[in-house]
Amino acid sequence: MQAFWNEKFQTPQMIYGETPNAFIKEHVDLLVHAKRCICLGEGEGRNAVYLADLGLNVEALDASDVALAKLRKRAKEHYVAIKTRHTLLEYWQPEPIYDAVVCTYLDLAKNEQMMLFEKAVAALAPEGIFIAELFSESQIHFNSGGPKNALLLYDINAIIAWIKRLPCKVLKLSQEIVMLNEGTQHVGRASVIRIILKKNLTA
Numbered sequence: 001m002q003a004f005w006n007e008k009f010q011t012p013q014m015i016y017g018e019t020p021n022a023f024i025k026e027h028v029d030l031l032v033h034a035k036r037c038i039c040l041g042e043g044e045g046r047n048a049v050y051l052a053d054l055g056l057n058v059e060a061l062d063a064s065d066v067a068l069a070k071l072r073k074r075a076k077e078h079y080v081a082i083k084t085r086h087t088l089l090e091y092w093q094p095e096p097i098y099d100a101v102v103c104t105y106l107d108l109a110k111n112e113q114m115m116l117f118e119k120a121v122a123a124l125a126p127e128g129i130f131i132a133e134l135f136s137e138s139q140i141h142f143n144s145g146g147p148k149n150a151l152l153l154y155d156i157n158a159i160i161a162w163i164k165r166l167p168c169k170v171l172k173l174s175q176e177i178v179m180l181n182e183g184t185q186h187v188g189r190a191s192v193i194r195i196i197l198k199k200n201l202t203a
């Protein structure tokens, strides 16, 4: 898996583009007051650098050291400091210290997807925000990017069931057809799941 992503990120180009994900940008008002933020499966850092530019204290976690090297280079060019965590999400032990957790297109296997939600919410301080955009199972019918393996796509009904058990409020949870324009990898009509959760004050 790491070898797969390292090879993909080998090019000097930002393969998912230089601008942040549109959904994250649209809801940045929910994030700007966050003191500490972590971006999960952050790749080359388009969201992390955007948020650090806005003054957030940002960390980025990813399995690919090649992607994280690109992220650090870009952070340097922007005169921002971003702490990188080179690890699989599976090995990360979250503590409830972040005001925001951000995740775009972390393609996990079915048996690991619930862990993403559990760890993201576990990482949030009270009233912290988890915001994510993920490819839905319907993305298998589109040619705009994402895995061509249904086992790496997300089922909104499963997400609903997982979230019910977590100490958080759902601010948004929807499956939408959107137009992606993210570098060379995500281009065109796509089926995504958009999620915003707020950690309970008393969790």
Ligand SMILES: C[S@@+](CC[C@H](N)C(=O)[O-])C[C@H]1O[C@@H](n2cnc3c(N)ncnc32)[C@H](O)[C@@H]1O
Pocket: 001, 005, 016, 021, 040, 041, 042, 043, 044, 045, 046, 061, 062, 063, 064, 067, 087, 088, 089, 090, 103, 104, 105, 106, 107, 108
């Ligand atoms: C589709 S890319 C998205 C990158 C970035 N979030 C973006 O939207 O530009 C998926 C990223 O998740 C990382 N990744 C995949 N599986 C992972 C895992 N189990 N733990 C940590 N990172 C993982 C990959 O290395 C890659 O950077």
